[in-house]
Amino acid sequence: MSGMIGSRSCDQSTKSPAADKRHPHPRLDHRRIYPALIFAPCFYILVLYLPPVALFVLVGATVLLALWEFYLLNFQDERNVRGMVVGLGATAFLVGTMQWPHILPPTMGVTIAIFSILAYQILFAPELKQGSLQTIILIFGGLYIGFTLGHLLLIRKLPDGPFLIFFVMLVTWAGDAGAYYTGKLIGSRPLAPILSPNKTVEGLIGGFILATIMACLAHFWFLPTLSLLNCIMTGLLLTGAGLIGDLSESAFKRRVGVKDSGALIPGHGGLFDRVDSLLLTVPTFYYYMFFVKGPFEL
Secondary structure (H helix, E strand, C coil), rough: CCHHHHHHHCCHCCCCHHHCCCCCCCCHHHHHHHHHHHHHHHHHHHHHHHHHHHHHHHHHHHHHHHHHHHHHHHCCCCCCCHHHHHHHHHHHHHHHHHHHHHCCCHHHHHCCCCCCCHHHHHHHHHCHHHHHHHHHHHHHHHHHHHHHHCHHHHHHHHCEEEEEEEHHHHHHHHHCCCHHHHHHHHHHEECCCCCEEEEEEHHHHHHHHHHHHHHHHHHHHCCCCCCCHHHCCCHHHHHHHHHHHHHHHHHHHHHHHHCCCCEEEECCEEEEEEEEHHHHHHHHHHHHHHHHHHCCCC
């Protein structure tokens, strides 16, 4: 290396791309850790020691903020503010039925949310083609973010509900962290170069391994009622679901040419960026428990 430097100027601009590939210097963004260090103990206290309505407030606020970011991504050219407000209100109602299913079942919440958005668009859509696209975006966003993340409230109602929530959060986080750090350190084979060029096959394997280890540790740590076999299965299953959720959000951002959905959380971007994996891991875990533990109220 010193000979190469001595024979040329010290200007780094003379390095070829091939040389950079031969000597990779991965840059790990450790800012990703700091929000988790603050959020984790607060979340633990909220779920375990505060009334269930506290989780509803947290999930509801998260859903509405993430949904707002989703709407802004998709209404960049022409903002449909009134339609976005209707979509947020319909989604809030839907999440409310998932908190109090004994009053109105979530299936009715989905129906009423879709009906209200359709009614608004029929009455106020300025133009048929544009209104049809807006309707799809408003309804899909509410289901994609509100209905999926609202399954946390349904998990909370299951036996060992608070610990099941900790389990799905820890395993999802482990899958994300394992994929990120493994990919940064040793990743070389692109996994989905069009949607997310930084994701690698090695990162996916690292995510599977760390998520499965975390799931097994959770069995011995606080969730002995979930067998080791089920822990291994959920570790693998949730990592795959989290990857699909992550890539789906990347597709939305790539379509409009932005890197992050927002700038709310340092090192993470917007709230939609932070919950993209949870949007699929949470309902996946809920329905896995449905088949493992037997039928329960939806």
